[in-house]
Amino acid sequence: LGADARAAFDRLIDADSIAVDPHKHGLQPYGCGCILFRDPAVGRFYNHDSPYTYFTSDELHLGEISLECSRAGAAAVALWTTMRLFPLERGGEFAAMLSRCREAACALYARLQADPRFLVGIEPELDIIYFAPKRESASAVDAASRALFAAAAGHDLHLALANLPADLLRPHWDIAWDAPKAAVLRSVLMKPEHLDWIDPIYAILDKLV
Template identity: 35%
Template sequence: MTTQQERHTALPLDLAPHTVAELGRQAVDLIVRQVAELPDEPASDYRDAGRLATLLRRPPAGEPGDFGTLIETFRQAAGQGVNTAGPGYLAYFPAGGLVSSALAELLAQVANRYTGVAQTAPALVAMEESVLTWMAGLFGLPSGAGGLITTGASAATLSAVVAARHDRLGPAFGDGTAYVTEHTHYSLAKAAQIAGLPAERIRTVPTTADLRMDVGEAARMIAEDRATGLRPFLLAGTAGSTSTGAVDPLADLVRLAREQGLWFHVDAAYGGGFQLTRRGRERLAGIEGADSITFDPHKSLFLPYGTGVLLAREPAVLRAAHAGGGRYLQDIHEVDGLPDYGHLGVELTREFRGLRLWLPLHLHGVRAFEEALDEKLDLAGVVHRELSADPRLEVPWQPDLSVVPFRLRGSDDANRRFLDRINATRRVYLSSTTLGGAFYLRLCVLSFRTRADHVEEALRVIRASR
């Protein structure tokens, strides 16, 4: 009889088809189990985290292991921490992670094609490009607009800042200034720092009472900086801030940027998906005037983490800022009508990312995403209405999208304890922020798995935890 050890030893790196089938069956069985259990799993669980963290710090052994045992260890590890895939996760920006997209990623990774240049996988690059062209049209960008799929909006923002710097400032850029608000995602300031801009060249524009960029103040600061010999070059608007989901007055900012000759960038990492809906298009009006847009499909298109998009009005500007070469690439040539993504962003080696978007969009249909996002806007309205009716709570801002900040009428310490009590139930998980110097809880309805009954449960938990 073959021993277990002999079976493990017989597993080569190049797996036989029947072995792939068996391991795949075990993996799919685990996926089915995970998805089936999501509705009843806690929103957060740290009870076994210490033991597993110690176990998983061990280095790999020289001898082979057992696949079933290994993926069971993964299952246990994934169950510790915050359950970002579950319906009770209402913190930060939930998405859930479409299983159809995960299956697409499995297929893409097994195919293991290189898409940094179109020549090596032209049909797959065409597939990826079709999604980007559709997205550019969704945001109202002109024909010829394009971009690339990244690991997230942070990487996309870096490429956008580099392109703006290259296009508007040239090689000497130490006197360039960029304009943000305190609610602009910090990835933009981080990108500017990496791109070589001094921290003092990132100007923080005051906001209005509804936490949007004050366009008049932005105009004043741009004029003052230009008068002192600085070179304003980048104005950043936000289409859905992290703290409140607020959308800046994008149309007014477009006009200001055009008048002043600034590159206009829109961070739509969270809010971009709502462009599929009528209400979202109304609230994001003006985004079509952007020079660059960053968007995270792993937020408001419900995809697994690690999927961002950079769109540019003129992709040639991205190429001018990022393209390079080497003698070892002399065999590579351009393919007519297809981009070389390695020349549009910071990455050279990149996997095929298009299928994780292309397959779910074609499989489910765009209308399914639109309907899900409309539901999230409706549910956020329910949360705002119900919490506003409670005299013990402050709910100062009507949600633009699906984020609702609120707090107890009391001290910051009382609100911290309030958040702790809510999260201690392990039925829902919320996060917090600071607005106007005060501690606020925030609830974001975004996951496709979060439905009306889950929102009702969250409201019950909040009321019972006051």
């Protein structure tokens, strides 16, 4: 992790709440996340009732304060089983997969950063990168990003669009900000195999830009 990301990670212990989302990187094909609150009393704000629910204790029960109420237990069991197969161990198999994803993102970011036809700037902290075709203004960047998005899909390279505010990009991009935001391309290198696909991915972008 970079210095800023490391500092933020080290302060998680001070957070009032933490969202845990094992979808995708937790190898779960469906949502099975949660929000952890430092203060258990927060649960009273999520308390709900219905004529057909009952509980055997006066203590707040997960079933009456859960954000999704009667969430399927199978989702939690599936995550538990996955974590048994791929334990959260430093240097373990699961950690190696995550490391390759970040390595892939950094590799593609470096390739695009070295290409004067692209704009980058937000260095990846995990496995997500943002970039855009280089243009003179925010509106032109927006249009070029949307065009490249469509063209890439025609070559089986499926990217995403993200509308980012000028305040976030201005420190990185020396362009005319004639709009308050701009559409940019977003790529998530979320599979370890993506590291082996950096050359083909860049080749498509090189051809289309």
